[in-house]
Amino acid sequence: LAKTTQPISMDSYEGQEVNITCSHNNIATNDYITWYQQFPSQGPRFIIQGYKTKVTNEVASLFIPADRKSSTLSLPRVSLSDTAVYYCLVGDIRGQGGKLIFGQGTELSVKP
Amino acid sequence: SAVISQKPSRDICQRGTSLTIQCQVDSQVTMMFWYRQQPGQSLTLIATANQGSEATYESGFVIDKFPISRPNLTFSTLTVSNMSPEDSSIYLCSVESGGGEAFFGQGTRLTVV
Numbered sequence: 508l509a510k511t512t513q514p515i516s517m518d519s520y521e522g523q524e525v526n527i528t529c530s531h532n533n534i535a536t537n538d539y540i541t542w543y544q545q546f547p548s549q550g551p552r553f554i555i556q557g558y559k560t561k562v563t564n565e566v567a568s569l570f571i572p573a574d575r576k577s578s579t580l581s582l583p584r585v586s587l588s589d590t591a592v593y594y595c596l597v598g599d600i601r602g603q604g605g606k607l608i609f610g611q612g613t614e615l616s617v618k619p
Numbered sequence: 620s621a622v623i624s625q626k627p628s629r630d631i632c633q634r635g636t637s638l639t640i641q642c643q644v645d646s647q648v649t650m651m652f653w654y655r656q657q658p659g660q661s662l663t664l665i666a667t668a669n670q671g672s673e674a675t676y677e678s679g680f681v682i683d684k685f686p687i688s689r690p691n692l693t694f695s696t697l698t699v700s701n702m703s704p705e706d707s708s709i710y711l712c713s714v715e716s717g718g719g720e721a722f723f724g725q726g727t728r729l730t731v732v
Contacts, residue, residue, distance in 0.1 A: 549725060550623075
């Protein structure tokens, strides 16, 4: 499973777009990129997953360049409730059957 | 999707005792996963629990300390044995949807005094 590097913390204000970048230089051909969100006293929650280019859902967008050595999670117009820790994971989740290796995550703080 | 219920949600235990954490899933799943999250830290995988076979433990975790049961396809337990204050953590169980998305329980917050 590829190792990931992401900023330890980020600050933002309500209404802003937040972009969190994750580096994964050793990503393998079969690896997917997945982001999870964790609020205090809760288990992580799946946000988005992608393999290449761009993926968008109702919560976020995920941008993956052609070399796939990094990815950017984009949260449009954040609110106070988006304050959480965001984890970037890289691996062949289908092959691993759900075995996840978590990095340190990015603690996002949204201020009014 | 999958809904996971964990019990207890929290507990305060005396050192030297054991606590069994239950994880119930609302659908049948092949594998269930147990994680530990120490205060202020990320999640660390403890073991993978398959129905009908012994759990597979990650480096640094052993069966004597964290015995796991998996009696059927919707249920698993993790026991934290002979506890010490260093075992104070949040313990979470997880399943994978089959489509690459993992679902987690709310966690069990354990404090050992």
